[in-house]
Amino acid sequence: MTIIENAGTNRTATWKLRIMEHCERMLSQSGVNARSRDVFGLRCLPGECVLQRAVMVRKKLTAREGRGWLSGTLFCTHFRVAFVPQDSPKPDDNADPVLLGDHDVALASIEKVVVVGPNRTKLVTPNSSLKFTPEELVLYCRDMRVICFLFDRLTPDAQVIEITYTIAKTYQPLKPGSVLSFQNAALGSVEMKQFLSNRRRDTHMNWFESVLDWEQELERCGASGWRVSSVNDRFEMSTSLPRFIVVPQKVLDTELKKSFAHFNEGRIPRWCWRHPRGSDLLRMASFQNNIYHEKDDIRNLEMVLFGCQSSLCVVVELGEELPSPADIQLAHSRLRALCLGDISTSVSVPDDKWLSTLESTHWLDYTRSCLRKASEVACLLRGGHLTVALQEAEDRDMSCVVSSLVQVMCDPHCRTQHGFQSLVQKEWVMAGHRFYSRINYHRDNDKEEAPVFLIFLDCVWQLWSQYPSRFQLTEDFLLALHDSIHLPLFSSFLANCQRERCKRSQNLGQSYTPVNGWRDVLHPDSSSDPSDPPLPPVWDWALQYSKHRQDRFTQPIPPTPPLQPLLNGNLNTNPDTHRLTDAIPGSVFLLSRGTFSCPANLLPWRSSSSGVYKKSHRRAPSSENVPGLERLLKAWALTELPQGLTSTSGPQGPLDPYEPLLPLLMGPCMGLWRECYLRGALHAQAFSHPISANHPHPVERLAREVQQLKDKLDQVSSSTDPNPSAKTAEPRRTDTNLNQNTNNGTFLFPSSRPQGTGVPRAAPLPTSINHQTSRGSPPASAPPFRSSHKDSSGSSKHTFLFGHSSSTEARPDQRYYPAPNNAKLSKSNGSIAS
Numbered sequence: 001m002t003i004i005e006n007a008g009t010n011r012t013a014t015w016k017l018r019i020m021e022h023c024e025r026m027l028s029q030s031g032v033n034a035r036s037r038d039v040f041g042l043r044c045l046p047g048e049c050v051l052q053r054a055v056m057v058r059k060k061l062t063a064r065e066g067r068g069w070l071s072g073t074l075f076c077t078h079f080r081v082a083f084v085p086q087d088s089p090k091p092d093d094n095a096d097p098v099l100l101g102d103h104d105v106a107l108a109s110i111e112k113v114v115v116v117g118p119n120r121t122k123l124v125t126p127n128s129s130l131k132f133t134p135e136e137l138v139l140y141c142r143d144m145r146v147i148c149f150l151f152d153r154l155t156p157d158a159q160v161i162e163i164t165y166t167i168a169k170t171y172q173p174l175k176p177g178s179v180l181s182f183q184n185a186a187l188g189s190v191e192m193k194q195f196l197s198n199r200r201r202d203t204h205m206n207w208f209e210s211v212l213d214w215e216q217e218l219e220r221c222g223a224s225g226w227r228v229s230s231v232n233d234r235f236e237m238s239t240s241l242p243r244f245i246v247v248p249q250k251v252l253d254t255e256l257k258k259s260f261a262h263f264n265e266g267r268i269p270r271w272c273w274r275h276p277r278g279s280d281l282l283r284m285a286s287f288q289n290n291i292y293h294e295k296d297d298i299r300n301l302e303m304v305l306f307g308c309q310s311s312l313c314v315v316v317e318l319g320e321e322l323p324s325p326a327d328i329q330l331a332h333s334r335l336r337a338l339c340l341g342d343i344s345t346s347v348s349v350p351d352d353k354w355l356s357t358l359e360s361t362h363w364l365d366y367t368r369s370c371l372r373k374a375s376e377v378a379c380l381l382r383g384g385h386l387t388v389a390l391q392e393a394e395d396r397d398m399s400c401v402v403s404s405l406v407q408v409m410c411d412p413h414c415r416t417q418h419g420f421q422s423l424v425q426k427e428w429v430m431a432g433h434r435f436y437s438r439i440n441y442h443r444d445n446d447k448e449e450a451p452v453f454l455i456f457l458d459c460v461w462q463l464w465s466q467y468p469s470r471f472q473l474t475e476d477f478l479l480a481l482h483d484s485i486h487l488p489l490f491s492s493f494l495a496n497c498q499r500e501r502c503k504r505s506q507n508l509g510q511s512y513t514p515v516n517g518w519r520d521v522l523h524p525d526s527s528s529d530p531s532d533p534p535l536p537p538v539w540d541w542a543l544q545y546s547k548h549r550q551d552r553f554t555q556p557i558p559p560t561p562p563l564q565p566l567l568n569g570n571l572n573t574n575p576d577t578h579r580l581t582d583a584i585p586g587s588v589f590l591l592s593r594g595t596f597s598c599p600a601n602l603l604p605w606r607s608s609s610s611g612v613y614k615k616s617h618r619r620a621p622s623s624e625n626v627p628g629l630e631r632l633l634k635a636w637a638l639t640e641l642p643q644g645l646t647s648t649s650g651p652q653g654p655l656d657p658y659e660p661l662l663p664l665l666m667g668p669c670m671g672l673w674r675e676c677y678l679r680g681a682l683h684a685q686a687f688s689h690p691i692s693a694n695h696p697h698p699v700e701r702l703a704r705e706v707q708q709l710k711d712k713l714d715q716v717s718s719s720t721d722p723n724p725s726a727k728t729a730e731p732r733r734t735d736t737n738l739n740q741n742t743n744n745g746t747f748l749f750p751s752s753r754p755q756g757t758g759v760p761r762a763a764p765l766p767t768s769i770n771h772q773t774s775r776g777s778p779p780a781s782a783p784p785f786r787s788s789h790k791d792s793s794g795s796s797k798h799t800f801l802f803g804h805s806s807s808t809e810a811r812p813d814q815r816y817y818p819a820p821n822n823a824k825l826s827k828s829n830g831s832i833a834s
Contacts, residue, residue, distance in 0.1 A: 041084050042075050045097050047189025052076045052166040054159040059083050059103060060148035062679070072103075074137075074149055076166045079185035080104050081139065083149070097195065099186055099489065099543050105139060105147055108182040108441075109486045110171040114138040115164055124168040133157045134164055143483045146340060146680030179441045179488040180532070186489055187533035196534045205539065206422040208430045214244050217426070220413070221274040225249055225308030231256050235499045238266030240396065240432035242498045246271035248307050255300045262291050262301060267395045269304045272403050272427065275410060276658045277384035280307045281377070283403055283431070285395035289604045298605045302586070306387055313387040313588045314380055315602060320592055321373060322398045323366040325438065325450030332451050334361035339677045363458075364670050370398070370459050371663050374405035376591065378660035381410065400433050401456045408460060409660040412560040416472040417553055421539050424481075425492075428453065432497040441488040457482050461673050467661050469557065477553035479676055480545065484538050491535035504532070560657045 039050050053076070058069040072085040083103040100106060113124045115134035122130070139147040151160045187196060206213050214228040226246050231253045233243050237260045247256060247270060260266035267285035274280050282305075306313050323331070338349060338357055349357045358364070380388050392399040404414075404427045413419040428435070433453070440449035457478055464471050464478070485493055495501040536543055541550050588603060589596045600606075663669070672678070 038090070040075070041073060041088070041090075042082055043097075043101075044077065045079070045099070045186060045189070046191030046195075048077050048079055048185065050075050050077055051170065052159075052163040054151065054155055054163045056152040056155045057083070058150040058152065060150065069150060070103075071152075074163060076163055076170065077185070078107075078170060079182060080106050081110075081147075081167055081171075096542065097192070098546070099487075102546075105141060105145070106182070106186075106487055106489075107167075107171040108179065108488050109141045109143055109145075109483075110167075111140045111142045113164070113168045113171065114140065124164060126169045126172060128168065130161060130164065133160055137164060137167075139167070140340065141486070141680075143486045144336065144339065144677055144680055145483075182488055183533055183535070187535070193533055196536055199536060199540060201537070202418070202421075202539055205418040206425065208242070208244075208422070208426045211244055214246060217422075218246065222276070223271065223274040223280070223308075226271050226274075226280075229253055229256060238268075239499050240265050240497045241267055241270075242430040242432070248303060251300060251303050255296070256304070258294075258297050259300050259304055262288050262297065264288065264394055267432075269307075269389055271307065273407050273411070275381040275384070277382060279381040279384055279386040279388060280309065281381060281403060281406060282307060282387060282389040283395055283399050284389055284391055286391060286393045287604050289601075291604075301605065305389060305588075306586070309385060309387040311385065311587070313389060314591050314596075315389050315391050315588060316373070316377055316380075316402075316591045318373065318390060318392045318398045318402060322369055322402075323362075325397055325448075325452055327362070328366060328452055328455055329450040331361050331363040331366055332454065335363045335677065339681055341681075358672065363455075364672070367455060367458050367462060368665050368670055370401050370405065370455065371462060372665055374402050374409060374459070375660070375662050375665075376594070377402060377406045378409045378662065380591070381406065382660060396432050396434060397438075397450075397452050400428050400431060401452065401459070403427050404456060405459055405463075406660075408463060409662065410658060412470070412657050415470060416557075417477060420473055420477075425539075429492050430498055434496040435485075435493040436496050436500075439485060439493060441494070453485060454482060458673055458676075461676075462670060463661055463663055465671060466663050466669065470661060472554050472557045474553060474555050475675060476549075480541070480549075480553065481538070482676055484544065489535065490538040492538040494535055505534070 038044075040053055042050065044050065054074045056071070057074040058071050061068055061070055070083075070085050072083055072088070075082040075084065080100060081104065082101060084101075085103070114137075115122050115124055115130070116136035116138065117132040117134055120132070122128070124130070135151060137149040137151070139149075141147065187193070201207065206217060208214060208217070211228045211230065218224075218226055218228070223246075225248060227249045228244050229247045230244055232238055232241050232245060235241075235243070237257060245268075256268075259268050262268075264285035267283075269282045269284035272281045272283050284305075335358075338354070338361060341349075377388055377390070380386055390399045390402055404423055407414045407423055407427075408420070411419070414423045434448070435453070437445060437448040438450050438452055440446065461475065461478055464473075464475065484490065488494060491501055491505070495504065541553070588598070590599055590602050
């Protein structure tokens with residue numbers, strides 16, 4: 001079916017002229033010095049004007065919002081699509097401006113606009129023409145949300161058509177490859193610039209923008225043998241590295257300058273984090289093999305590579321086992337198509353093919369591989385007295401993922417909100433991740449687009465779902481950060497490195513003369529403009545969310561006890577890593593595919609016959625095979641495992657807070673981030689007229705039936721058990737099932753947390769998921785299941801990784817139910833792990 005109908009250039013020009021005239025008229029009616037304006041009940045930002053509105057519109061609500069529909073007025077400005085409920089209180093003009101309200105969506109976040117009419121759907125573009133009056137308006141967003149509006153029969157047809165055309169013609173930038181229109185629309189007014197310039201930064205987090213910030217991090221981690229170097233202060237050594245880097249104290253800046261040419265883009269080995277047991281984590285790009293290595297250069301290179309250690313360095317190659325940015329982009333595109341579908345073309349996945357199609361996207365495989373590699377590095381660092389260097393060709397993508405995950409696993413500070421924000425600021429923003437290219441705000445460079453940061457957030461969510469009580473930050477915080485990355489309004493994401501951010505904020509360039517050296521000068525050809533609005537950091541949450549929303553970003557956790565002093569800085573209990581410490585001082589090992597090796601070309605300046613290496617092919621503590629990780633966990637006598645699983649080895653008691661949170665990576669333990677990826681599934685694939693709020697959703701009916709069958713099975717098994725005393729010897733979870741089905745062994749529903757775990761618990765709904773959400777568009781309730789599906793297998797087999805179960809660590813307000821073996825799961829599947 002043809003979805004684009006050209007209406008001619010004259011119609012487009014007329015619409016653009018009409019929008020501009022409407023903007024000027026609305027601005028002339030408003031006060032210039034007003035902090036905000038109340039236009040038809042909508043609180044506008046300073047300088048924001050309403051382009052079109054439609055009355056008597058109903059917004060489709062999710063289960064979190066109460067289900068059903070909410071009546072109100074729909075607005076379209078040159079920055080956002082706003083919905084104001086009819087019973088909402090009058091906006092307070094004296095309050096600080098909020099960029100997006102609870103029911104708003106930024107135009108820059110919209111991916112496509114679809115209208116639903118009598119027996120047809122249509123994709124609306126700026127050049128489309130409508131031959132019918134839409135009944136429903138559906139906005140597909142880049143952040144996986146789907147917003148659905150229903151026009152009442154009393155809504156004037158002219159308003160319906162006008163606002164549909166206005167949204168379709170405004171959500172795309174006027175000039176392809178430009179996002180300045182959205183920035184200026186939201187932040188470009190004089191009042192907004194003044195307001196942003198007076199904003200204060202969060203003093204509780206580390207911004208890593210000064211020498212003092214880096215020294216504070218060194219002091220926090222106890223890295224006494226390192227110092228902060230300003231050798232790259234003017235970005236002349238490396239344009240993608242930050243102004244300040246951390247190097248060993250014994251390396252002078254004059255010697256350090258000779259090392260930059262030996263690495264891609266000048267990204268030399270530099271310190272990231274120090275494990276409390278004495279190991280250091282470094283990051284670096286690949287070596288330049290075509291560079292001549294002088295004797296002094298070799299000494300400096302090895303001093304930087306070994307850091308403060310003198311015995312052992314392990315280089316972890318990330319390019320072989322982790323997905324490339326192109327792989328991640330393809331997997332994310334497939335995942336998006338699977339979760340949201342395309343109603344404009346009526347393309348959908350059959351119910352019985354949904355899980356296998358999910359597996360074919362490889363998104364969970366890539367998430368698992370990132371967690372696996374981070375687990376390996378965390379195991380190595382725990383040994384103490386090691387230098388682990390993460391090596392990637394350009395050191396700007398997967399090294400960000402692995403280094404951040406390692407610190408989240410091992411450092412409790414990074415699992416708090418401010419600690420996590422500081423971690424992202426250090427390992428992503430300052431380290432030179434290409435946010436601007438990878439997110440593709442311009443939408444004109446598909447070759448560079450890849451949601452690398454989003455797969456990192458997914459990995460953090462996997463850890464959170466298995467260890468919820470060890471995180472202060474909540475799923476709401478991760479979801480808010482996921483959604484914010486799609487808004488081209490924040491300095492954190494609108495640049496590829498610190499140098500670009502400095503040039504935009506200061507409008508300065510650099511020139512070199514033999515007499516004056518490097519000097520900052522005004523760059524007339526810079527892409528930035530003095531009239532460009534100041535861009536706030538993404539961590540200024542008050543610009544996006546109310547105080548009530550921000551309160552849901554964190555949860556109380558027990559305070560982390562202070563680290564006990566270590567004898568010689570090394571309490572290594574891992575036998576494999578312990579054997580590695582017997583290597584000759586100065587040995588360098590390569591960890592690749594779970595194996596330690598010493599290839600001759602690992603360090604280009606060393607020859608294979610130098611006698612420095614000690615050959616070794618011992619297996620590393622790898623999680624390539626789950627039994628290997630299981631043996632490692634048992635060797636460490638971990639007493640608390642994900643989802644409340646416990647090991648019989650080792651004494652029962654509180655864990656060392658700095659033991660790494662190693663995730664379980666088997667199929668049943670890896671889940672789909674339902675609150676993010678499936679929150680728009682119902683809106684995208686199910687369109688209907690308002691239903692009674694008292695009418696149970698089909699998924700609720702199925703959940704009740706499954707729970708009733710499960711309760712009956714428990715009763716039958718308890719009444720027929722010939723040895724009840726043996727059954728009570730080992731605690732059994734009645735609210736958890738790690739049952740593997742034939743597709744991928746994923747969970748059907750989340751599990752509920754028992755009382756007394758230290759995490760606040762909201763009142764759970766009897767049969768629906770009760771989660772807090774963000775951005776005003778909570779996740780959709782689980783899509784409808786066919787009510788005729790029953791569990792005819794009569795089995796509730798539990799498959800635990802270590803053969804033990806308990807209820808000490810579980811997801812809040814959730815329950816796991818076994819998936820029916822013969823059930824056909826819905827295409828907008830609610831059966832994926834929470």
